Amino acid sequence: MNNFFDKLFGKKKQQQQKTAVSENVVTAPLSDAQLQAIKVSSNKFEPAQIVVGCGQSVGKQRELNEDSLLAFTSSISGNSGSTPFGLYIVADGMGGHQYGEVASNAAIRTIADQVLRKFHPYLFNLPSTPLDESLQEIMQGAISEAQRVVLREAPGSGTTVTAALVVGQQVTIAHVGDSRGYMIYQDGRMEVVTRDHSLVRRLEELGQITASEAAVHPQRNVLYRALGQGEVLESDVTTMPFPQNGYLLLCSDGLWGLVSDEELRQITLNAPTLHTACQNMVTAANTAGGPDNITAILIQVLS
């Protein structure tokens, strides 16, 4: 045990000494973040695995938390190969409707139930049984079932859903409403990978109003699509490569509506762990007033 600690802390001391020595060198020493970046990119993780952090808060002005989140991560590795598998969902139940919290809770549980059922024979059967549906069909099916359950369990209510299924190198996102998915790439670029189903976003896309007008538009909370609303529900299902050494952030509008994309990016890149990053995001939204429920999930695939 002592050896183990010596190894750990001894090494740290050595590193500190090196930094001290380097003061005499003309070139500027690399910052810890820069070193970390080099370390991460040169390291190869065996097996490939998913790491995740979550954050949630009722906010500063509401009494009820109508947001729900679900994070499910699994690693199976051995001679038969390894495929990281994870399912992450953010659902924002709708205020102004009854049972918003019932709707978001029913949505995340139903979707997870549907998806995991489909994957069960693949993950746990001997021998492993291939899926007979495509990833997008599985996600589409799960959303439809969640729609049925929400209509039955919480009629008149509604919820947004942004669900990300990570399998191997790909992430498949099913999305309804105005929660968001962001990808943050290794080079620091950040991209919204979902499309808000909101009136103001649509007006903005069509060039009727500007982004700054959208941020203060009186109807900025109005969605045109949500789970539990309407007879037919069309969700956006897309698949894209998971950014290498990058991140996927899922969050409700209680976060992205209050904290700028740039700030979210900075928090993600600067926090020591994903859990801390999520806590810092929630704190930032609460500091900005916290008018709505706040939910964030931050995911990274190490490979």
Place this chain on the structure above:
Amino acid sequence: MTGGTTLVDRYTIQEVIGVGGMGSVYRARDLHFPNVVKLVAVKEMINQAPDPLIRATIVQNFEREANILATLSHPSIPRIYDYFSEDNRSYLVLEFVNGRDLEQVINDTPGFLSEEQVLAWAIQLCDVLSFLHAHKPDPIVFRDMKPSNVMVNQANHIILVDFGIAKPFQTGQKGTMIGTEGYSPPEQYRGEATTLADVYALGATIHHALTRRDPRIEPPFSFSERPVRKINPAVSLELETVINSALQYNSKDRFPTIEAMRDALIGAGRKTGLLGRVPTQVSQVLTAQTGTIKPIWAFQCEDEVRSTPLFFNGSIYVGCYDNNLYALNATNGEFQWKYATDGGIVSKPAVFDGNIFFGSEDHRLHVVSARSGKVLWTYFADDHIRSSPRISENHAFFGSDDKYLHAVNLGTGRLSWRFAAAAEVRSSPFVVDELVYFGCESGDFYAVNFRGEMKWRFSAKRGITSSPCVQDNVVYFTSMDSYLYALDAKTGWSIWRFKMEKGSVVSPSFAEGIVFCGSADGNIYGIDSRSAKELWRFKTDHQVSGSPIVYKDSIYCGSVDGNLYCLEYRTGRLRWKYETKGPIMGSAMVYDDIVYVGSADHFVYALLS
């Protein structure tokens, strides 16, 4: 209010017949007619504004508009009998319309409403809107045309209700809400409402009535993404055109007046014969640009050209069913040499190190000098070679009808390994990141590493003749089971599949997030690679078996109907087509703005793109 309540000693409430933003609408009995049952509609507005000044303004507005309405006399506008205020509530007493609103009618009708019926209502709605717009001194803009504001009475006549007197005043709701106005034009969200807003909203109302697709749950201003006839093909092109004009995004692109829209509706009705028998004009048929494309040159072979040409170093190399591989001068089509095999050539040649590689029906892979056409070596498979060779890591990879994928060493001309597939391999392999991807006629699809070991396998329901393409770690191919598949290239997980109307042997291609393919159903498709959504389709007159080729912002694709089509790849719009005298079964090749393509009419063509 509950049933039995009597207002101002005159109107006895019977039941609620509608709920609005600021109160309800009731059916009531007018007690001034004790000997008969006279029914009226009583519309209530609850004034909840806390500020007494605002409250007074709301009441004034209510009374002013009631006064305007009282002067309007039209069969499609309910008569107003009375209005009064009590405490914080104002009431309007109107003619009771015995019927259902159009939204209920749409929802209660199994299937679609008939075009004839919708057209008749639409013309009546134009009449009443036209009456309002002609109001003096100021035109009255209805502002809220939608199915729930249109009543259809017992005589099947329409009556416009809800003149915006009791419109909800926004009270700044917090939190996420569902629902948009859906029928309103974009400019109305900036506070502009002109008579052209009514034109748009009427277009939206007709669209909803004909398609049953409620615009309040669709993306706002997305009517152009769901043309009426795509949902309800029974509707005439004429009526769809009128609806499209009314729904133009920019108000100046719509009908300039509601009267113009009415005339267009009547015109559409006459053309389709739904409004009496009036001589019809021959509708203008749009013809694509044809005949303007002239070949730079054409070279005649002795049999059908099904192979795809290859460009290398100023020459075109193309195989033919007459057993020859031809080398032609790419600039003028001059014959350079031909090399005879003992069977037809359907595969696309590959080039490596100044040599041309191609398979033949004679079971052999031939390697000849690009310059002279002299044979260097040949390699024997045990059956026809229809798969095109791919060169990588000093090996030629190709399939054969002998059910193997062959990996032949280019240095020795000998087999390094072969991989046993479940059936004939006619698909051309795709090689990337040390994996070889190909399908076979049993429907199995394989990823094999450079040692000939299977990495993964996927099964389609029918044969895979299509050659895969890999982009961003996703492999795309089609199958005779009529699906276009997208699989994760590392694991073989199916990401999505897209159903076409018939089976396909077409090899997909890719550009800017769009996957292009075609099928025996005669269509060329553009599919979004992330969402598997069909972005466009282009109908040819026969099967599509050759692959769409991307060049600049166009794709080039032949069809068995004999045409080579050039389509704008983002929209699928036809740029031009060139008609050959036989089916085109292979793919085109574009180099330096010149398109090279072979046809079953025995010719190889060079066309200026």
